[in-house]
Amino acid sequence: MRISVSSDMDEPVARALLAELRERGHEVLAYGALRPEDDARWAVCSEAAARDVPAGRADRAVVCCWTGTGASIAANKVTGVRAALCTDAYTARGARVWNDANVLALSLRLTSEPLLKEILDAWFDAEPSTDPDDRENVSHVTGLETGPETDFARGDRGERGERGTGP
Numbered sequence: 745m746r747i748s749v750s751s752d753m754d755e756p757v758a759r760a761l762l763a764e765l766r767e768r769g770h771e772v773l774a775y776g777a778l779r780p781e782d783d784a785r786w787a788v789c790s791e792a793a794a795r796d797v798p799a800g801r802a803d804r805a806v807v808c809c810w811t812g813t814g815a816s817i818a819a820n821k822v823t824g825v826r827a828a829l830c831t832d833a834y835t836a837r838g839a840r841v842w843n844d845a846n847v848l849a850l851s852l853r854l855t856s857e858p859l860l861k862e863i864l865d866a867w868f869d870a871e872p873s874t875d876p877d878d879r880e881n882v883s884h885v886t887g888l889e890t891g892p893e894t895d896f897a898r899g900d901r902g903e904r905g906e907r908g909t910g911p
């Protein structure tokens with residue numbers, strides 16, 4: 745696969761991520777502090793890496809910052825991106841299976857190199873669920889990017905449940 749990778753900090757685990765992806769046979773496009781002269785602000789480099797996915801320049805992206813939060817927020821603002829901040833392998837697997845996440849966000853602070861490998865194993869091994877309920881959730885999230893607020897989100901009682909009717 746071709747993977748876009750960004751980090752706002754030139755940390756050992758970010759370098760390990762590049763090396764690990766290349767070791768696994770992926771082509772890597774680096775952004776931010778991982779590329780000379782690039783803009784390393786977390787908002788900017790995360791956006792740049794994430795944009796490669798819906799644009800077809802990359803199959804997936806991995807965006808990193810110290811907490812992982814800013815990188816995931818920036819990536820999720822890009823239309824067509826479903827970015828998931830993952831701090832363990834179970835979450836990374838779930839992000840692929842249930843969320844069909846196409847961007848992985850990582851915390852440089854929390855991700856050790858052994859944990860990084862576990863997260864990448866889970867992230868690349870898992871496939872999106874074909875369960876109709878899971879696909880409907882993914883479609884719903886995709887629709888939020890441009891669509892109007894749904895009755896369900898407004899809290900109207902619908903056939904799906906009672907959300908919004910509590911105290």
Ligand SMILES: O=C(CO)[C@H](O)[C@H](O)COP(=O)(O)O
Pocket residue numbers: 752753785786809810811812813814815
């Ligand atoms: O975790 C982050 C954003 O979510 C950043 O990595 C952290 O805030 C450091 O950024 P800066 O060097 O710009 O202060």
